[in-house]
Amino acid sequence: MVSQPNAALWVIPALPLATAVVNLFWGRRLGRWAGWVASASVIVSFAVSLAVVSQLVAKPADDRLFLQHLFDWISVGRFVVGMDLRVDSVSATMILVITGIGALIHVYAIGYMAGDPRYGRFFSYMNLFVFFMLMLVLGANYLVLYLGWEGVGLCSYLLIGFWSEVPANAEAAKKAFITTRIGDTLMLIGLALIVSRFGTLDFEVVFGTAGTVLTKDAATAIALLLFAGAIGKSAQVPLHVWLPDAMAGPTPVSALIHAATMVTAGVYLVVRSHVLFELSGVALTVVLVVGVVTAVYAATCAIAQQDIKRVLAYSTISQLGFMFMAAGMRAYGVAMFFLVAHAFYKALLFLGAGSVIHGMHDEQDLRQMGGLRRLMPITFVAFAVGALAQAGIPPLVGFFAKDAVLEVAQHTGREVVYVLGGFAAFLSAFYLGRMVYLTFFGEPRSDRARQAHEAPPVMWAPLVILAFGVATAEWLNLTPEGRLTGFLESITGVSPAGHGLAVVELAVVATTISIVALALTWWIYGSGRVDWRGFRERLEPWPRAALNGWYVDRAYDTVVIQPAKAGAWITAYVVDARIIDGAVNAIGGGVKLLADGGRLLQTGFVRSYALAVFLGAVAILVYVGVRS
Amino acid sequence: MRTPIAFYLMLSGILFMLGTVGVLTRKNALLIFMSVELQLNAVNLALVAFSRLHDDLTGQVLAFFSMVVAAAEVVVGLAIIVAIYRRRRSVDVDDVRELRW
Amino acid sequence: MPLDNVVFWVFAPISVASAIGMLLVRNAVHAALFLIVNFFCLAVFYLLLDAPFLFAVQIVVYAGAIMVLFLFVIMLLGVDSGVPVRERLLIQRPLAFVLGAAFVVEFFLAIRAGVGFATRAPDVFTANDGGNTQAVAKVLFTQYFFPFEVTSVLLLVAAIATMVLAHRKARTVTQAEIDAAAGEPDTDEMPVYGAGAAP
Numbered sequence: 001m002v003s004q005p006n007a008a009l010w011v012i013p014a015l016p017l018a019t020a021v022v023n024l025f026w027g028r029r030l031g032r033w034a035g036w037v038a039s040a041s042v043i044v045s046f047a048v049s050l051a052v053v054s055q056l057v058a059k060p061a062d063d064r065l066f067l068q069h070l071f072d073w074i075s076v077g078r079f080v081v082g083m084d085l086r087v088d089s090v091s092a093t094m095i096l097v098i099t100g101i102g103a104l105i106h107v108y109a110i111g112y113m114a115g116d117p118r119y120g121r122f123f124s125y126m127n128l129f130v131f132f133m134l135m136l137v138l139g140a141n142y143l144v145l146y147l148g149w150e151g152v153g154l155c156s157y158l159l160i161g162f163w164s165e166v167p168a169n170a171e172a173a174k175k176a177f178i179t180t181r182i183g184d185t186l187m188l189i190g191l192a193l194i195v196s197r198f199g200t201l202d203f204e205v206v207f208g209t210a211g212t213v214l215t216k217d218a219a220t221a222i223a224l225l226l227f228a229g230a231i232g233k234s235a236q237v238p239l240h241v242w243l244p245d246a247m248a249g250p251t252p253v254s255a256l257i258h259a260a261t262m263v264t265a266g267v268y269l270v271v272r273s274h275v276l277f278e279l280s281g282v283a284l285t286v287v288l289v290v291g292v293v294t295a296v297y298a299a300t301c302a303i304a305q306q307d308i309k310r311v312l313a314y315s316t317i318s319q320l321g322f323m324f325m326a327a328g329m330r331a332y333g334v335a336m337f338f339l340v341a342h343a344f345y346k347a348l349l350f351l352g353a354g355s356v357i358h359g360m361h362d363e364q365d366l367r368q369m370g371g372l373r374r375l376m377p378i379t380f381v382a383f384a385v386g387a388l389a390q391a392g393i394p395p396l397v398g399f400f401a402k403d404a405v406l407e408v409a410q411h412t413g414r415e416v417v418y419v420l421g422g423f424a425a426f427l428s429a430f431y432l433g434r435m436v437y438l439t440f441f442g443e444p445r446s447d448r449a450r451q452a453h454e455a456p457p458v459m460w461a462p463l464v465i466l467a468f469g470v471a472t473a474e475w476l477n478l479t480p481e482g483r484l485t486g487f488l489e490s491i492t493g494v495s496p497a498g499h500g501l502a503v504v505e506l507a508v509v510a511t512t513i514s515i516v517a518l519a520l521t522w523w524i525y526g527s528g529r530v531d532w533r534g535f536r537e538r539l540e541p542w543p544r545a546a547l548n549g550w551y552v553d554r555a556y557d558t559v560v561i562q563p564a565k566a567g568a569w570i571t572a573y574v575v576d577a578r579i580i581d582g583a584v585n586a587i588g589g590g591v592k593l594l595a596d597g598g599r600l601l602q603t604g605f606v607r608s609y610a611l612a613v614f615l616g617a618v619a620i621l622v623y624v625g626v627r628s
Numbered sequence: 629m630r631t632p633i634a635f636y637l638m639l640s641g642i643l644f645m646l647g648t649v650g651v652l653t654r655k656n657a658l659l660i661f662m663s664v665e666l667q668l669n670a671v672n673l674a675l676v677a678f679s680r681l682h683d684d685l686t687g688q689v690l691a692f693f694s695m696v697v698a699a700a701e702v703v704v705g706l707a708i709i710v711a712i713y714r715r716r717r718s719v720d721v722d723d724v725r726e727l728r729w
Numbered sequence: 730m731p732l733d734n735v736v737f738w739v740f741a742p743i744s745v746a747s748a749i750g751m752l753l754v755r756n757a758v759h760a761a762l763f764l765i766v767n768f769f770c771l772a773v774f775y776l777l778l779d780a781p782f783l784f785a786v787q788i789v790v791y792a793g794a795i796m797v798l799f800l801f802v803i804m805l806l807g808v809d810s811g812v813p814v815r816e817r818l819l820i821q822r823p824l825a826f827v828l829g830a831a832f833v834v835e836f837f838l839a840i841r842a843g844v845g846f847a848t849r850a851p852d853v854f855t856a857n858d859g860g861n862t863q864a865v866a867k868v869l870f871t872q873y874f875f876p877f878e879v880t881s882v883l884l885l886v887a888a889i890a891t892m893v894l895a896h897r898k899a900r901t902v903t904q905a906e907i908d909a910a911a912g913e914p915d916t917d918e919m920p921v922y923g924a925g926a927a928p
Contacts, residue, residue: 604728606721607821611652611828618828621835628842630731634846636774639741641836643767645829646748652825658757658803662764665795666748669771672783680778681848685856685868688780692865693873695790696880700887702795706802707894713806717902717910 003204006055006066009085011048012095013134015041020127027120035110038123042106042130046099053092061490064089067140074143081201086140090491093336093484094137094268097343101260102130104462108351109252111458112358122162126256129155133261137268142191142201145269149187149233152262153180159257160249169248176242183232183239190225193218207275216280223276223283227290230266234320237294241553243317247309251354254309259316259346264339267323271332271492278330288328292420295321297550299427303434304546307364308353311435314549315390316346318424322405325421331408332492333485334401340484341401344473345389348466352383355455355463356439360448366438367533368449373440375452380440382463387436389470391429392514394507397473403510410506411498422513429514433521441526636677643670657709657719661702668698733777744770757803761796768792779854782862 019041027034056064070083087095106126113122129152136148154177161173191201197213198206210219230236235243235258246258257263270277270287277283298318305311319342326335357364359376373380389398402425409418444450454460485495501509524530536543545551601612647670650663672691679687713719744767751763772787840846857864869877 602728604725606724607652607655611821611824614648614652614828614832615824618831618835621832621839625835625838630734630849631737631777632846633848633850634840634844635737635741636778637840637844638837639744639774641833641840642745643748645833645836646745646752648832649825649829650752653752653822656757656808658799658806658808659760662751662760662799665791666751666764666767669768669791672787673771673774676775676778676780676783679780679856680850680854681844683851683854683856685864688783688861688865689868689873691780691783692786692869693876693880695786697883699790699795700880700883702798703887703891704894706798707891710802710806711894713808714902715906717907719806719808723910 003065003067004059004063006052006068006087008048008052009066009068009087009138010070012045012052012099013085013131013138015045015048016127016134017131020124020131023120023124023127027124030120032114032119034120034123035106035113038127039103039106039110041127042099042103045130045134046096046103049092049095049099052087053096056087056089056092057487064092064490079195079199081141081143083144084140084202085138085144086203087138088491089488090268090271090336091137093340093488095134097340098130098133098137098261101343101347101466102133102256104465105252105256105260105347105351108255108354108459108462109250111456112252112354113250118162122159122250125155125158125162126252129159129257129262133265136265140203142194142203142206145272146188146191149229149265149269150184152257152265153177153184153233156180156246156257156262159253160246162249162253166248172242172245172248176246179239179242180232183229186225187229187232190222190229193222193225197222203272207273210275210279214276214279219276220280220282223273223280224286226269226273226276227266227283227287230269230324231290232266233269234263234266234324235317236266236290236320236324237297238552240294240298240317241549241556244310244313244549247307247313251309251350251357254312255347255350255354258313259350260343263316263320264323264343267320267327267335267339270324270327271335274327274330274332274492277327284328284330286328287324288417291321291324291326291328292417292424293321294318295325295424296420296427297321299424299431301546301549302431303427304543305431306366306547308356308366308369308435308439309350309364311366311431312346312349312353315349315428315431316342318428319346319390322402322421322424325417326405326408329408329412329414329417329496330493331405331495333488333495334404334408336488336492337484338401338405341389341397341473344466344470345386345396345398348382348386348463348470349390351459351463351466352379352386355379355459356383356452358455358459359452361451363446363448366435368446369439370442370445370449371440372444372449372452376440376454378454378460379463382460382467383440384436385467385470387432391432391518392425392510393518394511397470399507399511399514403507406510407500407503407506408495408498411500412496413498413500422510425510426513426517429517430521433518434525437521437526442528633677633681637674640670640674640677643667643673655720655722657712657721658706660721661705661709665698665702668694736773736777740770740773744774757808758800761799761803764799765792765796768796778850779857780861782865 016038019038023030023034023038030037052066056066066085066087068085070085072080073083074081106123109122109126113119116122132148132151132155134148136145136152139145139148157173157177160176161170164170164173194201194206197218198209200206214222232239243258243263247254249257277287295318298314298321302311302314302318305314319338323335323338323342326332326338355376356369356372356379359372359379360369363369385396389396392399392402394400406418406421406425409415409421444452455463485492500506524532524535548554603609644667647663647665647667650666651660654660654663672694675687675691675694677687679685679691709719712724716723747763747766747770751760751767754760754763768787768791772784772792775781775784775787859867
């Protein structure tokens, strides 16, 4: 592919960075304007992205690559890493998603965070996050990607623990950062391996020469290490434990970071590095297995959650599993399409949940809600659209995305994946239905539910826009050979085709599963005919286990955290305080002992000094005598 | 001469040893001083004996100078002892032990 | 029996005995007298070794001047009567004796290895030609003239130093000093001759 230089690329991340700085220093003085300033910069960034992408599309399919070299970042001997930006079809998709949905969420947050004492700083962090996420996807080499990777991790930490007065929030932020750190460190080792093999981190060079430079084992090692980073960042099993706790952050944060963008960075990484993954067949299998396991596991946890945001958190984990499933089956275009669709409807669901929470005066427990569709109609409609989309009801975009993944599985002969994916899809529709019916249907179950009010326009406007987008986005990709995947093919390659059931048959099966699930949940939760509380109690202890994520957190605590804490305690109080300090003190004590002994020589008596002199003289005489 | 020179030298050694033991053992400053004189004399004896052995007057001249210096030293040393006595009313060397730990 | 042998073996024991006596007696005056005896013996040895000049000088300077000076000071300070001493440094005496013995043994070995116990001085002391005194004078005023002059300066300096040291105006001894001196248990009991006593 021939690349063209484009001098405008830097504007896209620079705008949010600039307003982040502005809000950081002058946010307090800006007051209410801080939010509008932040949103405006993301909107303008979106406009610039649109312009760049339209320029890109205008080019012939083989030529869709813009590069911009900003400056030499690292230049040591022959190892050079530049601050290079790159726009191709994949990153074009990403920047549109990030800036577009990011802008909507910023506007929403103006309303949601109104009155918060650290309003300006919130938007500074949000802008900073957008900047880093853009750098992540715009990077033309792994180091710029890693810069963005770490940066979004930092912003995630800052934003999850935004209300740090509550200790649980700070704990959640720490947990997120440390858990992703494990993945990040492994990823960094992967980058080091890349440097050692290729001498550079540039995408063009690495992907172009990978076939000749890497052995299968080296490729497997690198791919698995990179995937480890993706597991952490995208909250896949086994590093998924931070995402449910991350819901402690403000809802716009959950929407932006933990639904639409940051958690998708792992998928982007795998898609971007697919050349390396394909050189090693093992790595792709690992990706597929992790994706399937995560999709099913998280869905089982989601159906038992009582907090509206935690349902969505586990749902996100599960949906990301679907994306990795697609990637593991080499259907990278499908994975990207799923990413885009998910960004739309997940952001919508989160913002809707935020609206519900806002209207319920910060109540998040599903059991306290009920009947809100009459009191919050706009939220209800938007939320329902999002839920239907994710549940996979045609003609909404979610159906096409999920169907594409399952179709690839079935057509390439992976029946097990197909069945498990279908099961996860069933559970997905189930928990969505449960959530919708418990929240919006039936009778209000608490005072707060009875006095709930609709969100202000600044909040429901983005909801409506997103709902509209969800409803119409399927034009992106009506079929697996649709526009988006075609657009992406220049980078991702063609999705694997195969033989199996016809497309129509698959669609019917998928839709049926979803409708059955929704009907089931209507009957249990919505119709009022089933005592769902008693139903849950009779099923104990399974619901409690699912609620606690099948006790993975507790297992980590016992196996990893407590031994680490014990080790740290030993190191601090035994090794350092007693052994090392003891050794140092012993040296001091030893010197003191020597000195105490030595000073006894200074008796003050002249005669003893004379004796010492005589002793020395005799000794010397003896020595000389013996020698001669 | 019929006496082996070594006898004179041994005698000198014994006298020197006795003088040293006196220096180390006595507490009266004057007695210590006298022991030092004994040491000096023992050395003088050795010098003269060697001079006789090697047929060279250098030994005798050295012994002579040694006596002169010893005389000067005795004079100054006794003056010091007198001065110390005036200060402390004692010539016991064990009483001057400030230079200690 | 050769004469010098007899004389040697008569005076050597006397010399050693007087030295030991000097070590053992309590009374300082007695010790000084023993030392004088020792010096006389040494003078005889010088005579035996064909150094009559030194024989005379030894008696005149050492026994006659230096020891007299010692006796003067002893009597002046009144430290003649010794007090039974309680040795504070327990290791001092034994170690001194041990080292002394070691030294003598060493000396013996050194002599045996060096000069040898059989060596006798030559029968004729040619350096004494023209008389010992004349020969010494000849060497002294030619070869060792410079040290000779230096020693004269040395004597001058010593005399001046003594005058300075001893001629200080006697200070009044304060009660604190007496108490401090009295506090030490092994101090000899000194009669105080009063403040301002001149030497």
